[in-house]
Structures are given as structure tokens and as C-alpha cells.
Amino acid sequence: MANEANNFQELISHCKEYGYIFQSSEIYDGLAAVYDYGQNGAQLKKNIRDYWWKSMTQLHDNIVGIDAAIFMHPTTWKASGHVDNFSDPMIDNKDSNKRYRVDHLIEGFTDELRAKGENEGKEADVLLASMDALLAKNDFAGLKKLIEDNKIKCAVSKTCNWTDVREFNLMFSTQIGSVAEESDTIYLRPETAQGIFVNFLNVQKTGRMKIPFGIAQTGKAFRNEIVARQFIFRMREFEQMEMQFFVRPGTQMEWYNFWKEERKKWHESLGIPPEKLRFHDHVKLAHYADAALDIEFEFPFGWKELEGIHSRTDFDLKQHQEYSRKKIQYFDNDLNEEGKPFGNYTPYVVETSVGLDRLFLTVMSLAYTHETWTKEDGTEDSRVVLKIPAKIAPTKLAILPLVKKDGLPEIARALMNDCKESFHCFYEEKDAIGKRYRRMDAIGTPFCVTIDHQTKEDNMVTIRYRDTMAQERIALADVKKLVLEKIN
């Protein structure tokens, strides 16, 4: 565990050093739990988003994508239940005044227990089961007692002097309108899903969509997370990739199981090993769900939620129908098993919801590798390499003339011009070739091509593969084709 923690710290430093992730407004000492993506991070994030978008909206012919606004009519959040229910049980330490989400405080304690040994690991399981049962019953007094009985301490004051457990709403609010008196309170959306629900009829009618069908969306969401930690795992401003799948009432469990498996397979298609993924059924269901689970990934700091699959019933559409006083129903003219038309009904919804930033962290924690080996002369060598799958790597190909003279840069530039329409390339002519390879390893570029004097004779180049460091000579004319084959 200590080693994993060190690796995680190294990964965070690496993300900064190589233009992946910066602390937001760093020159002003940063803003807690808010991050900016640098030149490589923004490209990787876009590639992951595009991969999701394509798999949802292009590879499924019954799913379409939309882009709804972040600001929504305030009644949206009353209808959705977020004004009344979107809160977490919190507890404050009276000595440090530090506030904790109750489940995070207890989970942090169980992580420490587990690190101590097998018996303590069993104790941790019992403790988590008790916590789940109390959370399911909203038993706040019981949760406080559980914390006190286990002598769980505040990380700052190191005392067990706790307040009662209370609920805090996680939505950010702001004002709309330029004059204070005319202004109204609106919320920064805490999930993108509501933009899909309020547009259900717009999309269904204009797209002539037939149930079952899905509406997908990617975009920013905001939550005033009290305990924001573990780098980009839990942020106050983050991005979601959500898909609401509208189905006939009564078929929701069938679709819930379908999307559960489909989404796990999708993660595996991104190179995540199956043994690093698992399902975790929710004990305490959100106010809108009749079944819910997390797809968890084994992050360097333990198993945590990566994606949520929720059977949201007809809750949201019915609520919006009631609050807007507009009929939100679907006319189903297909036949049921008895040969009768279904007629009008409110569709049920199965949702898949994955955090783009969490997926980014997943990809990076799998990719970050520190390798050491013994060279032929007996000395040690090492490198840090990001083994990002080629199809989502920010830069696909580095084009490196061996020297910056003798006509080699011209050949390299011509190759760059030929390839850059098709994929992202990087050109560099400075420094020894070994140094340039190492820099490309560190940002995760899967292929490097070196143009040398021999190229002028035989039109062949050296291609070097990031993960194996193997090199081979191939025809200059085949470079683009080879890279395209590998990234598609």
C-alpha cells in the first residue's frame, strides 16, 4: 500500500511535469479540488470523450447525442428532488472544525485497518456492512455511535470530539439577472441527466425515436463536495458522460442487466484489465432509483466507483410532467405479447453515468510505469513511460530527424504534412535521439519515427515502439498506414 501511495504521488507530479494536469489558478496557490488540464491532458480527455461519444451515438443506432445548457430553470431541481434530497450526511470535528462526509470518514478508517493485516481486514468488512445498514435506514444517531465506538479520529486534531451527523446539500447556487431585485436563484447542474429528461419529448418527436432508445450527453457538472481528495477522483467541477435509455415499463431490469455488462465490456475495450473492475450493488438507493450499482476500478488508493448504472424508474419524467404541467408521455404503437398496442405511458429509464475525469485517472494510473533493466554492459537503465492505449494517446506519432541538416528535416516535415490531417503528430529535431525517445515515452507517444542519412538512399525509416522499445526499418511510404492501422 505504501508503495502504491508513493506511485500515486509520482503520478500526480508526472501529470504536472508533462502538461497533463495543473492545479487550478496555481499562481494564487490553487483552488481546492479544482484542476486544469494542460496541453496533453486536454487532448487525452478529448480522445476519451470522443471514444465514448462514438461508441454511444455512432455504434448504437438507437442512441442520439445532445448538448444541453448548464443553467436550467430552477424548478428542474425542485422536480428532480435535488433541492430536497441531494445531500450527504456530514460530521464535524469540534476541535479542528473540519467537516467529513460520514461514509468517507469510515471508509478512510477501514482502509487503514485493511493495511494492518488480514484480521483487521475482516473487521473492516464488518464495519462497512454496519455503515451500509445504517446509511440505508438514514440512522444518523447510529452512524455517530459507530464512529465513536470505533474511536475514529479526525486526521487534523486526532480527537474523537464529534458533532451530531447532519445533512448538507451539495448544489452550488448563483443568481441570474443583472439587477439583484430581479434576480432569481439558479443552480449549477449537479448532474447532466436532467438536461436529457427535460428534452425527452423534443428529441423523441424531432428524431422520430422509437422505444427503446437512448439520449447521450457529455458535459460539466458541479458539486460542493465537502471532502474533496485523491486528486481528480473527487472534484467540485467535473465532467460526466451520461446516457439515459428509455424503455417500456416492466422491461427495466432486462435493460439494467444489459447495460451493466455492456459498460463493463466497454471499459475493457479501453485496455482496463477485467480483474481491475468489479460490480458493487448499492444498499442505499438514490431517491429516484429502484436498482443501482457501481462499476468499481481498483485505483492506487483502493476500489472506488468509476461509473454508476441506475434504474431510475419513471421518477424523473413524471416529476417534470407534474411540475411543468406538460404531458410527457410516449405513444407506443408496437404490439405487446397479447397483440395489443401499448398506447400511452411514461417510459422507464436506465442510466449509465461515468465521470470523464475518473476515467482519465483510471487510464493514467494503469499507464504510468516505472521500468528499470540491466544493459548489455552491466549498467542499470530506467525510464518512466505512459502506456496509454494508442487509440486514445494524445500524440500518436513523433517524427524525429536524426540531425537538423543534410536534408533530413525536409523529409521529416514532408512526412509530418502527410500525416497531420489524419492524426496528431509531434516534430522534434533537438537533442540526442535517446533523449527524445525518453521524452516521448514520458508523454505516452506510442510511435516514434527517425529519419537518418540512410533514408535518403533507400526511403526507409526506423520506427520505434513505445511499450517494447523494439525498433524496425519500414518504408517511409508505409508510416501513415501503419499508424492508422494501430490507432483504429
Ligand code: GAP
Ligand atoms: N446522473 C447520475 C449521477 O450523477 P453519480 O453516481 O452521482 O450519478 C456519476 O455520478 C459519476 O460521476 C460517478 O460514477 C463518477 O464517475 C462521477 N462523479 C460523481 N461525483 C464526482 C466528483 N465529485 N468528481 C469527479 N467525478 C465525479
